[in-house]
Amino acid sequence: MDCCNAARRSALAALLAIFGGCSDELNDESSGVATVAATVDAIVPRDVILLTxxxxxxxxxxxxxxxxGLTPNLDRIAREGTRFEHAMAPMPCTAPAHAALFTGLSPRLCGVTSNFTKAPDAIETLAERLRSLGFATGALFNAFDFSAINLVQGFDGIAFDKGRRAERIVAAVAQCLASTAGRRRFTWVHLFIPHGPHDLPEAFATRVTHRYDGPLKDDFFSMEKLRSGEVAVPPDFAAWYSDRYDAAVAFTDARVGELRAAFERAGAWDNALVIVVADHGESLEGRTLGFHAPVIAETTLHVPMLWRGPGIPAGRVVPQLALHLDVVPTLFAQLGETIPGELEGRDLSPLFEADDLAALEWSRHGIATLPTRFEGKASGDSEAAVVRSGRFKLILREGGARALFDLAADPAETSDVSVAHADVVRALESAFESWVRATAEATSGGAVSPEMAAQLRKLGYQ
Ligand SMILES: [Zn+2]
Structure with a gap:
């Protein structure tokens, strides 16, 4: 890794020495620059693409x-790059999970602990850091307005599509790339689609094979009836709803394919550093069907994370735990830049470069908590926090109850092994207590505006 990063730094230094950091000159073939630039491009990505x-x-x-067969486009990216088998969200909630991706800090430490709390102005985001390195920065997101929670600091250009299907996002990406041609670029694209209620185009609605003819709908009103216990979950409704979720996943993957094609047409894909990650998952079971924020099970915390690009091995599957917090430090390492100080996340680069992953020492903890607005709610889930290390996951419940699961042997979290592994429980509890102490000083940027709160309630958030 040191060798690899040193090579990148050296190449970048050479690039800056020759061109004085002026990206326009990269296209000057008459001076013989193109050959040098092509060599450097192979090592230092011109484009960084974050797809959430x-x-x-x-x-x-x-x-x-x-x-x-729902995700051929995402599966292709996984084959071309490295897939993290165990990536874990810091909170099953849109704004806090994105805040962790953008800051390298847990939601508690960066102050975004629900969809209703803003990031502080003083927090330094990934976009701000990359812009200071000379990157053009573009943000394209849909349905959820990230600007209202102060998470678009550092983006030069912003495109927000209010629709759930992201109809305008692909066209906006093409425009964004055309306007920044020749520059180093950081482009963040967010797709909201798999989030319910599901607005499916006909081509994807036909994938729904289970039938349900009762009074419940694919909407928040029906989900709330289930969560409150007013209505028991009809099995045929759960099967129908899960089908609709799967169809939405296939629709999302099709959009990923369209986005890839847009980046390819602009020459911004092949040598780009691409990171694909979900903010969180979704509960499709029991009373929390159709929810994620009040649920701290693997259904909501286990997310896909894929990396592709120069320096990223193809076809690698990493078994070690990776977190949203790791994206900022890893990205800086892969760019050959100094990793910013005071981040909670860890540089994942050794996992790209180790000859024998099984032999690599990689001891770490991952912590997830619930959004503040859901703590203590009677949702059937009252868990407050998770501490994960290796195969073990400790759930800390309000009131002091503990449950330990061995996810390697029991991925569905059905058997509490805390008695058999009391030493693991103590170690994970200690790690959690240390983390609580270390993150106690954080401050939030305050509550969102009443208008944004109303908009969030329209999207189904509470
Ligand atoms: Zn989300």
Whole structure:
């Protein structure tokens, strides 16, 4: 890794020395620059692409074992790059999970602990950091307005599509790339599609094979009836709803294919550093069917994470735990830049470069908590936090109850092994207590505006 990063730094230094950082000159073939630039491009990515997919469970992707063929485009990216088998969201909630991706800090430490709290102005985001390195920065997102929670700091250009199907996002990406041709670029694209209620085009609605003819709908009103216990979950409704979710996943994957084609047409894909990650998953079971924020099970915390690009091995599957917090430090390492200080995340680069992953020492903890607005709600889930290390996951419940699961042997979290592994429980509890102490000083940027709160309630958030 040191060798690799040193090579990148050296190449970048050479580039800056020759061109004085002026990207326009990169296209000057008459001076023989193109040959040098092509060599440097192979080492230092010109484009960084972060694609965040909302509410996408890892277990629905073919590359994570789903047999339904829902995700050919994402599976292709996984084959071309490295897939993290165990990536974990810091909170099953849109704004806090994205805040962790953008800051390298947990939601508690960066102050975004629900969809209703803003990031502080003082927080330094990934876009701000890359812009200071000379990157053009573009943000394209749909349905959820990230500007209202102060998470678009550092983006030069912003495109927000209010629709759920992201109809305008692909066209906006092409425009964004055309306007920044020749520059180093950071482009963040967010797709909201797998999030319910599901607005399916006909071509994807036909994938729904289970039938349900009762009074419940694919809407928040019906989900709330289930969560409150007013109505028991009809099995045929759950099967029908799960089908609709799967169809939405297939629709999302088709959009990913369209986005890839747009980047390819602009020459911005092949040598780009591409990161694909979901903010969180989705519950499709029991009373929390159709929800994620009040659920701290693997259904909502286990997310897909794929990396592709120069320096990223193709076809690699990493078994070690990876977190949203790791994206900023890893990205800086891959760009050959100094990793910003005071981040909670860890540089994942050794996992790209190790000859024998099984032999690599990679001891770490991952922590997930619930959004503040859901703590203590009677949803059937009252868990407050998760501490994950290796195969073990400790759930800390309000009131002091503990449950330990061995996810390697019991991925469905059905058997509490805390008695048999009391030493693991103590170690994970200690790690959690240390983390709580270390993150106690954080401040939020305050509550969102009443208008944004109303908009969030329209999207179904509470
Ligand atoms: Zn989300």
């Amino acid at each position: 997919l909302d509410t996408l469970r890892a277990d629905r992707l073919g590359c994570y074992g789903h047999p339904g």
